[in-house]
Amino acid sequence: MRTFEMDRRIDFPETFAGFKCESVRTFEDTMSDMNRFLMEPKYENFAVDSFLGLGMENMGISSKIEEFSHGFDFSFLPDYGGLDSCSTQDGETGLKLEILDGFLDEVDEVEDIYASHDLSSTNNHFRPDTEVKKKGSESDGEPEPCGLMNFSAESYSPGISGSIGLSEWSNETLPHAESKNVSSGKVEDSLATSSKDKHCFYESEDDKKPLSTFIGSWVGRGKRRKTNLRNCSRLDSFGGTSSCASYDFRPRKGPLKKCIQTTTEINASDYDQLDASESEDDFCVTNTSKSRSDRRKHQRMWTVEEVVNLVDGVSHFGVGKWTDIKKLFFRSASHRTPIDIRDKWRNLLKASKHNDEKAGGKRRPASRLIPKDILHRVGELASLHSKSLGFVYDYSRSRCSSKN
């Protein structure tokens, strides 16, 4: 917390001054606001529009996402207090304690936060193209099946779901940006980092972590405690690390989304899709009354990004390594257990078969949302896996029709 504060003090950009900056305040101001927020449950929403305006105008100029993040996080923080749709009765105090508790706890888990932040890092988005897109580096020493990683990532949106919020924002706010290219290399980039050396995975960019990591962590924490009490055993398999999960800015917070939409037009199709996926969050479930079989109600649609992550994960670890895939590729997704991932893969497989059979024809609505090349890759990976097991799948008839 100490270093964090100092960094913030030094770093806080003067460049904010030029923009609509009721929200651009000193760190001390913000901290006091934070305190007030912790005391005062109904802190009024503010500065979301400032954040947006900031993003629009500043992104092009500044290559440092941190600055952007500052603007976002600090304005976002008090907003969280406003999202008190679950603060009925004692819910208020409960939530506050939860947040405070989570916040304090999270300080000890900074490492994890950094890790997850790095994985889905916003850093890469604004690095020059020369940095990203380094695929060859990850195949050394890895059980990487050759020829599988070279599918065109360009056609996909950024990878790790945790970063979607920001990356999508960047796409959103950068009209003529090359953000597609930049972000598309992100997964591979972070992956390369992580697979080569876990340490640099944890250490890079230690300073200047946006507060968002902390905030999001509270959210994830609180949410998990509230809603998944009965699922503890399941989630605790990743308990140590998953507490840092779900720090993403996606519509996880319904009210925030509304807030944003009142001030700005969000019209990107990509974003809409993401939006739909998680807008209905179980964040406010009160955990006692809701018990079994509720998870089914709160299904979360798999976004294309998640699917891409899954496919990347399978191509990285192989089929069946669901836990590994979860740990590396879905670190920031507090939901999505290895079983979920496995199930999704099963469905993808089905979809890929289906897609293969009636190529060009009308695909089932479920698989229609998934880009065709992804399904193809699913098929390839599956066939490769099955081949390694000695089995033969019919959908791979063109390639490996026989074992030998």
Added chain:
DNA sequence: CTTAGGG
């Protein structure tokens, strides 16, 4: 604890 398979 993980994975596979069926529901």
Added chain:
DNA sequence: CCCTAAG
């Protein structure tokens, strides 16, 4: 998503 059995 959930449940259960098998390793």
